[in-house]
Amino acid sequence: MRITVCCSDTKAAPWVDGLQAALPEAEVSEWQPGAPPADYAMVWSPPQAFCDDQPQLKGIFNTGAGVDALLKLRLPPDAVVVRLDDAGMSVQMAEFVCHAVIRHFRELDAYARDEAQSRWGFRKPRLRADFPVGVMGLGVLGQRVAQALAAFEFPVRGWSRRARDVAGVQCFSGDAGFADFLAGTRVLVCLLPLTDDTRGIMNRATLSQLLPGGYVINVARGAHLVDEDLIALLDEGRLAGAALDVFRIEPLPTEHPFWAHPKITVTPHTSARTLREESIAQIAGKIRAFSRGEPIVGVVDRQRGY
Numbered sequence: 001m002r003i004t005v006c007c008s009d010t011k012a013a014p015w016v017d018g019l020q021a022a023l024p025e026a027e028v029s030e031w032q033p034g035a036p037p038a039d040y041a042m043v044w045s046p047p048q049a050f051c052d053d054q055p056q057l058k059g060i061f062n063t064g065a066g067v068d069a070l071l072k073l074r075l076p077p078d079a080v081v082v083r084l085d086d087a088g089m090s091v092q093m094a095e096f097v098c099h100a101v102i103r104h105f106r107e108l109d110a111y112a113r114d115e116a117q118s119r120w121g122f123r124k125p126r127l128r129a130d131f132p133v134g135v136m137g138l139g140v141l142g143q144r145v146a147q148a149l150a151a152f153e154f155p156v157r158g159w160s161r162r163a164r165d166v167a168g169v170q171c172f173s174g175d176a177g178f179a180d181f182l183a184g185t186r187v188l189v190c191l192l193p194l195t196d197d198t199r200g201i202m203n204r205a206t207l208s209q210l211l212p213g214g215y216v217i218n219v220a221r222g223a224h225l226v227d228e229d230l231i232a233l234l235d236e237g238r239l240a241g242a243a244l245d246v247f248r249i250e251p252l253p254t255e256h257p258f259w260a261h262p263k264i265t266v267t268p269h270t271s272a273r274t275l276r277e278e279s280i281a282q283i284a285g286k287i288r289a290f291s292r293g294e295p296i297v298g299v300v301d302r303q304r305g306y
């Protein structure tokens with residue numbers, strides 16, 4: 001079995017060596033134009049030339065959860081596309097989102113400003129009941145995040161395409177459930193995949209439906225958010241703030257108004273990083289299972305877009 005590795009913005013060598021060690025029976029190498037045809041590929045953001053060069057691929061294993069960049073390409077027609085299924089990301093996402101929610105809820109930025117002035121002052125405790133958190137996307141990451149927030153006793157709501165039942169989470173689904181979901185949410189967390197249906201889903205019309213003093217946490221993809229609408233709603237006082245980890249253009253350009261906005265916190269797409277060892281172990285296991293004809297989880301529905 002031959003496996004080709006194509007990682008656009010990271011060094012391929014550690015991935016090649018790791019996958020080779022995990023699959024000694026395979027021949028693993030970094031893709032170069034004109035490389036011999038492979039059975040499987042392990043990729044992150046490959047160029048179109050890679051797909052054109054390897055039309056015979058049977059499986060493409062993405063080293064991330066989101067496949068929006070991959071699905072923009074003309075992919076080898078028969079290749080099964082497989083996304084990372086947690087692989088150590090859900091706990092990172094849970095800690096990141098809980099931190100963002102608690103930082104806002106407990107007014108930790110205001111305490112940091114007090115500290116800078118050696119000021120000892122209390123703020124009135126806020127009630128969790130006044131801070132319902134709504135998680136858009138109840139998949140691998142969204143469910144873990146929702147349950148972590150519920151463990152801190154926040155009222156948690158969740159929204160997905162199909163109806164879901166998640167312990168401790170009030171679940172809504174589909175277009176029919178979206179308005180009710182938003183209307184009872186004060187802190188909105190985006191953990192949707194980026195698809196034709198979800199692009200620009202956080203805009204003036206939807207964000208205006210949140211409870212007063214809404215707060216936005218985007219940890220999915222930058223294009224879920226309409227940047228100008230967020231800034232306008234913050235400046236009008238309709239929203240209280242935002243924690244943004246993902247952006248339409250990454251790295252976020254230095255002149256982008258998000259950087260300097262006093263109500264926005266920016267982090268560099270770091271909420272849940274791909275962990276190399278876990279990811280290689282997962283992908284190696286799936287390649288073995290797939291090549292034996294066994295079912296694997298994380299197969300992407302190309303039509304649906306995730």
Ligand code: NAP
Pocket residue numbers: 065066067086089136137138139140141142159160161162163164174191192193194195197198219220221245246269270271272273306
């Ligand atoms: P997932 O398991 O595929 O879950 C996606 C969830 O979104 C599912 O609950 C799905 O509904 C829901 N959904 C999809 N389209 C919808 C629609 N039109 N309306 C309502 N709900 C919809 O994905 P995941 O592993 O949790 O990852 C989610 C996303 O997080 C990734 O696609 C990626 O963009 C992002 N991500 C970001 C980072 C980071 O560092 N910032 C790291 C990893 C991933 P159903 O349950 O009905 O299918």
Ligand code: GLV
Pocket residue numbers: 063064065066067272274
């Ligand atoms: C990161 O953003 C991922 O999709 O894994």
